[in-house]
Amino acid sequence: MDCNCVSDLLLPPVPALWTPGFAFPDWAYKPESSPGSRQIQLWHFILELLQKEEYQGVIAWQGDYGEFVIKDPDEVARLWGIRKCKPHMNYDKLSRALRYYYNKRILHKTKGKRFTYKFNFSKVVLVNYPILDMANSPFFLAQNHFNGGSATPDCSPEAIQSLFPRLPDTARGTSLFDRGSAAPGPEGDKLRLDTFPFLSSGTPCYSKPPSLLGPYPRNPPFDYPWGFNPYLPGAFSLNNCPKLPPGSLYPSQFYPNPLQSSLSQLPHPFSSLLPPGEAGGGERGQTGGTNGTAGGQPARLCLPPYPGSLTMGRTDIGNGAALGERERVEANPPGTGLSLGLGAVSLGAGTGTGQQSPSERRGGVKQDPESDSDLEITDLSDCSSENENEHEFSIGKESGLVNRPQLMLDGKKGSLLPPISSLPPPVSPHPLKSLMPITPPPPSLPSSLSPSMALHDRHREAETLKMIHS
DNA sequence: ACCGGAAACG
DNA sequence: CGTTTCCGGT
Numbered sequence: 001m002d003c004n005c006v007s008d009l010l011l012p013p014v015p016a017l018w019t020p021g022f023a024f025p026d027w028a029y030k031p032e033s034s035p036g037s038r039q040i041q042l043w044h045f046i047l048e049l050l051q052k053e054e055y056q057g058v059i060a061w062q063g064d065y066g067e068f069v070i071k072d073p074d075e076v077a078r079l080w081g082i083r084k085c086k087p088h089m090n091y092d093k094l095s096r097a098l099r100y101y102y103n104k105r106i107l108h109k110t111k112g113k114r115f116t117y118k119f120n121f122s123k124v125v126l127v128n129y130p131i132l133d134m135a136n137s138p139f140f141l142a143q144n145h146f147n148g149g150s151a152t153p154d155c156s157p158e159a160i161q162s163l164f165p166r167l168p169d170t171a172r173g174t175s176l177f178d179r180g181s182a183a184p185g186p187e188g189d190k191l192r193l194d195t196f197p198f199l200s201s202g203t204p205c206y207s208k209p210p211s212l213l214g215p216y217p218r219n220p221p222f223d224y225p226w227g228f229n230p231y232l233p234g235a236f237s238l239n240n241c242p243k244l245p246p247g248s249l250y251p252s253q254f255y256p257n258p259l260q261s262s263l264s265q266l267p268h269p270f271s272s273l274l275p276p277g278e279a280g281g282g283e284r285g286q287t288g289g290t291n292g293t294a295g296g297q298p299a300r301l302c303l304p305p306y307p308g309s310l311t312m313g314r315t316d317i318g319n320g321a322a323l324g325e326r327e328r329v330e331a332n333p334p335g336t337g338l339s340l341g342l343g344a345v346s347l348g349a350g351t352g353t354g355q356q357s358p359s360e361r362r363g364g365v366k367q368d369p370e371s372d373s374d375l376e377i378t379d380l381s382d383c384s385s386e387n388e389n390e391h392e393f394s395i396g397k398e399s400g401l402v403n404r405p406q407l408m409l410d411g412k413k414g415s416l417l418p419p420i421s422s423l424p425p426p427v428s429p430h431p432l433k434s435l436m437p438i439t440p441p442p443p444s445l446p447s448s449l450s451p452s453m454a455l456h457d458r459h460r461e462a463e464t465l466k467m468i469h470s
Numbered sequence: 471a472c473c474g475g476a477a478a479c480g
Numbered sequence: 481c482g483t484t485t486c487c488g489g490t
Contacts, residue, residue, distance in 0.1 A: 039480095041482070086484070092471095097483055099473065114471065 042097050043106050043119070045083055049076065066119040067110055 049055040050068055058072040058079070070076050073091035081089030098117060101107040110116040 039482080084483085089484080093484060093486090095472075096474085096485080100483070102474095109472075111472095 040083060042080065042094070043101060045080060046076075047119075049079065055079075063110065063113070063116065064118060066121045068117060068119070069113070070115040070117070073115055 046059065046068070049059050050061055056071075058075045059068060059070050061067065062069040070091075073094075077089050077091040077094040080094050081087055098107055099109075102109070105120050108118050108120055110118050
């Protein structure tokens with residue numbers, strides 16, 4: 001039964017290209033402990049699908065920032081099964097794995113909305129971000145609304161720094177790909193490639209989410225080999241199942257259709273030709289059928305929904321615990337705003353979804369029994385999606401902050417967010433250029449362009465987003 | 471649908 | 481460790 005899929009091994013190269021500046025936490029990947037394995041993790045995979053336009057009919061950002069809907073559970077499960085070489089994967093199992101993230105606070109279920117989950121981006125931290133700039137930036141200033149109301153955020157560089165324990169240095173390369181990659185090479189560590197695609201990108205998707213950082217150019221450690229769009233389907237590791245025989249990316253069981261396989265082998269650009277759903281396997285256009293990539297239209301990176309806001313919090317960053325924040329706010333009463341991880345700000349307004357979710361009711365109190373990490377405080381805030389939708393708001397929208405970057409802290413754990421670039425789809429279509437506090441405004445990029453555009457010259461330090469690990 | 475415990479697996 | 485698998489319960 002082995003399906004020869006090695007899928008992840010290939011990752012190294014690819015991801016690196018995606019977004020140079022962002023990274024997920026190391027923990028997101030398999031620690032070194034695992035020998036070679038940096039197996040892809042489910043949430044990572046989900047993010048991957050989310051950023052591809054081709055899969056919008058299957059899974060897409062919707063609702064609050066970080067919130068996504070699995071439109072076609074079976075398909076997502078199938079794709080996941082392919083990736084993991086688990087032919088018998090199904091939504092029930094996949095969802096179990098997703099549930100497993102609740103305690104880790106990576107994801108939360110949006111109650112009341114079927115197949116809807118939300119990433120807890122509050123764990124995302126921007127690393128290597130120009131601190132000073134940040135401090136000055138509105139983001140920071142804005143921060144703390146909620147927190148105990150304290151008005152003072154500690155934005156001092158030091159403070160910030162402390163948040164990011166491992167910044168730039170190469171300190172250990174714990175990053176994702178760097179190490180594993182075969183390239184022990186020289187620079188492997190320089191930037192951790194840990195990058196995550198998702199947050200980056202430059203162009204907003206139409207309605208979808210732009211990237212967190214989107215627009216601004218970060219200096220790429222390496223440039224994208226243009227001509228090849230990392231965001232294209234072929235670029236993703238999704239398609240790679242290394243061990244598979246050359247004609248097929250996935251085990252045959254998954255790929256009934258020969259055509260696909262062949263396409264997949266083509267150079268990136270071509271790979272886009274593959275029908276989206278297909279990648280998975282069949283064409284099930286079913287869902288909404290948004291598959292549109294067909295014509296070879298490049299897939300744009302879609303990021304999380306409302307990037308417009310940034311949230312920064314203090315949070316647990318590296319040490320959430322360390323910070324002592326351990327206690328979470330539990331009840332995040334409605335209205336408090338906390339939760340949002342990222343979304344906090346985003347104004348949910350726009351979102352279309354926000355509206356729809358009325359369903360929430362629960363008080364959400366759950367205690368968490370075991371949290372894995374210490375922080376686990378099950379934060380209700382995040383957890384309950386409830387608030388998110390509605391409350392997010394407060395800040396964001398009204399003030400028009402929308403455009404401005406805001407940072408929010410959560411009360412206790414804060415979260416940070418990176419500067420995001422774009423705005424929430426619903427609200428306004430155009431990216432907020434104004435967002436970028438830090439960096440100079442990016443030139444307006446056509447959104448449809450490939451990421452390369454985004455890169456531009458500007459190089460700042462490498463900003464890295466990381467999820468914080470608690 | 472969704473939840474979460476438990477056991478097993480690589 | 482991060483699921484995968486199974487499953488009883490809601």
